[in-house]
Amino acid sequence: MNKQKWMTLLKTTLAASVTLPVLATQTAVFAEEDTSNGVGEIDAESALLLDFETGQILYNQNADEQKGIASMTKMLVEYILFEEIEAGNISWDTEVTISDYAHAISQNYALSNVPLRLGETYTVEELYEALAIYSANGATIALAEEMEGSEHAFVDRMRELVESWGIEEYELYNTTGLNNSFLLDNHYPGSDSEDENTMSAKGIATVSKHLLKDYPQVLETSSIPTKVFREGTSDAISMMNWNWMLEGLSHARPGVDGLKTGTTQFAGATFTGTAESDGQRLISVVMGAGDGMADKGQRFVETSKLLDYGFNDWDFQTIIEADMVLEEESLPVRNGLTEEVALKTTDELSCYLPNGTDLDSISYTFEASEELLDQNGQIEAPIAEGDVVGELIIEGDETIEFLEGESAEAIQVVAAESVERAGFVTILTTWLKDFFSSLSSRF
Structure with missing residues (x-):
């Protein structure tokens, strides 16, 4: 069986x-x-390793504690986007007009962004690739507005989605995972200027498991190491995937094909990784793996430890x-x-x-x-x-x-x-x- x-x-x-x-x-x-014999303590505030097919947890380090999730939030945007495309409500060729809000966020190059022009149209596919590869914040907001009319309405849908998966403890205020202070006073009703999205490692693992199970095609884009946004135009920009474990990047590891990084001052460096070896797929989550600045590769080193442990130390x-x-x-x-x-x-x-x-x-x-x-x-x-x-x-x-x-x-x-x-x-x-x-x- x-x-x-x-x-x-x-x-x-x-x-x-x-x-x-x-x-x-x-x-x-x-x-x-x-179960920690083969890996020791992971250098992160919390960590979890999951066998994708069975849902069995192979490693648990503070995985129930609520932590900042930063841009790992965008996996929810991806899931809902695939839902909308599957339902026929939008397509990859749907043209999205950039709003004042999405444009203003996209011009902040202290954040991860691609340049978006006010009032210009971009295809859903272009914006999705910018989200999935480069974690572009303005592009994420533009997609949310296209699907639900406003980011706030989209957050309501995100909340309904995670609760339908049995995730009870969470805080979701925006689609990007940014601290509210970056959002130009466009705060979710009832939230404060310093509020930020939170969830546990188990919660994020639940999100990623549903995403991979229901829409495995997400890996086709999350596995792209580099791509040029709007190639051949004056706005062309090279997007290097923030997941440095992909082929050709600094912490490359065979079999890794996703899934989503995130970094804020509050959350530190976070990463939901996934890899396949000999027919087995693992999902890893590390949260608070340093600040993402002093040691930018720490989250990938710790992820590799988890993957080694999962693939080598269990039968x-x-x-x-x-x-x-x-x-x-x-x-x-x-x-x-x-x-x-x-x-x-x-x-x-x-x-x-x-x-x-x-x-x-x-x-x-x-x-x-x-x-x-x-x-x-x-x-x-x-x-x-x-x-x-x-x-x-x-x-x-x-x-x-x-x-x-x-x-x-x-x-x-x-x-x-x-x-x-x-x-x-x-x-x-x-x-x-x-x-x-x-x-x-x-x-």
């Missing part, structure tokens, strides 16, 4: 789980592993096999032709484990579905082979964590055989036995 199918199964199982009685537990203990392993009969485990049956029913797993259960993890040390607990059992812990016949009767829970390892918040592994357990209902005499005998047992318990 592939990883994506397993994750779907896992999420479904966990969503439906309730507190159930423990009926049987293997005696071995899953030895805890220190995707099967913990529980599909159709595995639970030896020496069964459920007692009431009113059946047999007194117990054998149990087996449904699909396999797999996840990433640190290199060297002893699979023989993994423990599991079978938890029966409470609603199927009577007061004596029996399941009523008839039972059909394949009927779901509970879950198998992997225990004892606190290092297995997923972006969606799950920390326990679970897989459905079913009846390994059918048990027919007993005849009338047997059922009557059982009833009488229970009846007189209940009477004696009263006295």
Whole structure:
């Protein structure tokens, strides 16, 4: 079974789980592993490493703390832009007229910008490339205004989007990630002049995971090392990607093809990176990796450490096999032709484990579905082979964590055989036995 199918199964199982009685537990203990052994502490205020396909977190350093996200904000603009194009509301050839506000921001070359002329038109594709490659702030605002009429309205849409993904803690005031003080008094209603966008590393990882899953074509542009904006015109400007891990740039690393940098005085140097190796894609987030000035490459050095760790120090392993009969485990049956029913797993259960993890040390607990059992812990016949009767829970390892918040592994357990209902005499005998047992318990 592939990883994506397993994750779907896992999420479904966990969503439906309730507190159930423990009926049987293997005696071995899953030895805890220190997931930081192969990487050490990352030189950043917070960091996170994520396996893209499964959503499993491989490294977590203060990843729940709210930090400035700077221009990583623009990944939300990219997502909504792809939504609008997919819906047919705009196209890559749509011409965008530059407003006073977008023009004024674009003329500030202390910020990342391409020159935009007031009242002139630019295609959506031109502005998008300036955003994705050069993090151009004026171009970002122009796109937001084109899609929603104003930057403030676009921020409302950004807020709705992140909340739909379950991100509850965040601050979003503008589309660029700039401090409000740079926005010429064009502040989001209710915000102050020094307010700035914030989110946790987990929040940003959630944004990037949705972007890559729903619109993987973002990598076609985020992977471009350099490009000339408005080539052949008097406004031509060479755009070198701020992601210096791309091919030909100062911190190049094979397999890196995105995703978004960001730098402000408040946020420091931030970077959401992504790379692929041997069919596995990782997403990394580093936040507050220096100030982006004293050591401009620090965020890329730390990202490379994370990627080395993810690609080299973890193995995707099967913990529980599909159709595995639970030896020496069964459920007692009431009113059946047999007194117990054998149990087996449904699909396999797999996840990433640190290199060297002893699979023989993994423990599991079978938890029966409470609603199927009577007061004596029996399941009523008839039972059909394949009927779901509970879950198998992997225990004892606190290092297995997923972006969606799950920390326990679970897989459905079913009846390994059918048990027919007993005849009338047997059922009557059982009833009488229970009846007189209940009477004696009263006295």
